[in-house]
Amino acid sequence: MTTKKANVFKKAKYAEHQLVHLLKSNNREAFEFLYDNYSPSLYGVILKVVKSEETAADVLQDTFLKIWKNIDTYHSEKGTLFTWILNVARNTAIDKLRVEVKSEKLVKLHSIDEEVYASLSFSPAHITMDLKTIVEGLLPERQALIDLVYFQGYTHEEAAEYLCLPLGTVKSRIRKALQELREVFAVQNLNLNAA
Template sequence: MSTKSTYTEQELISLLKSNNREAFEYLYDHYSPALYGIILKIVKDEDSAADVMQDAFLKIWKNIGSYNAEKGTLFTWILNVARNTAIDRLRYEFKTDKILHLDSVSDGQLIGASIFNPIPATIDLRSIVERLLPERKILIDLVYFQGYTHEEVSQNLSIPLGTVKSRIRKALQELREVFSVQQNEVIFA
């Protein structure tokens, strides 16, 4: 057991980066209840949440060297590691549970189906998003590509929540205009 009952954030980070076992025990003891609550909200199953929690702390232990205090607090970093681990678990479970068996579709079922032929230049969504104004582009990236909530983006970028939502709405309107051109590209067989 740890001989010290509390650490400053700087002390804790320094000890964690030097792979101090007592510091990791302290981190687990003091942060695991909050992380478990977040994980459980995402995966919605206690057994899966326990597995994800173990995976998250393993990732924290292996990647603590990449923590950068200039980008946020230690808690924010470990919270993002735990949250991303939970989201990865959901994606994996969804992918393995929802495997399509294409050989079970008969030719008769395919007749009359619409076929979408996108313009090759528009296949890469990120390149389309790059065309947006910078203040809209970063929000779309954070929310849709990195999985942040509007509230998290608001807090992390110190922008009012209403501004975040209105900029995202405007960006989506611009993206709809880009894709409305492609609606003419749908061919019906």
């Protein structure tokens, strides 16, 4: 008899305001109803964003967890419940995609740095070797930018996009790095002239 009641309850349809009230009261059956009735639609939206069924399944779970934790932030005067949960799903999928892309870029940057440094250490020109040594004295974030822009030929915009940094930050760091390098070369020129 309990099973029949549970099945009838799951099949029951709620008016949106009732469902929202039950969800905000942390009613488990209402949440199961929400999951059963809305997960296929949300999964489809998420899959269009992340393009991977496995990732989409993970993002769907994250979405419902966010809905459960943040249902109190839903306000019916701003839109329907479905619109709200659809936005939660879409934003969660976009966040997941951003994290994956940023992670891939960092791995790629690290492997490119290793390849570039390895190739420079095998047969660099004498002057490049001295310059590379001097650049290694800069802060790591400035080293990376000088390497990308001056050794690899990236534009400031490409370097900003590649490192996921604002363009202004890239330009500021390069300016500071060049100021430091000018000071180093000024000291070296003084030493050469004195000798």
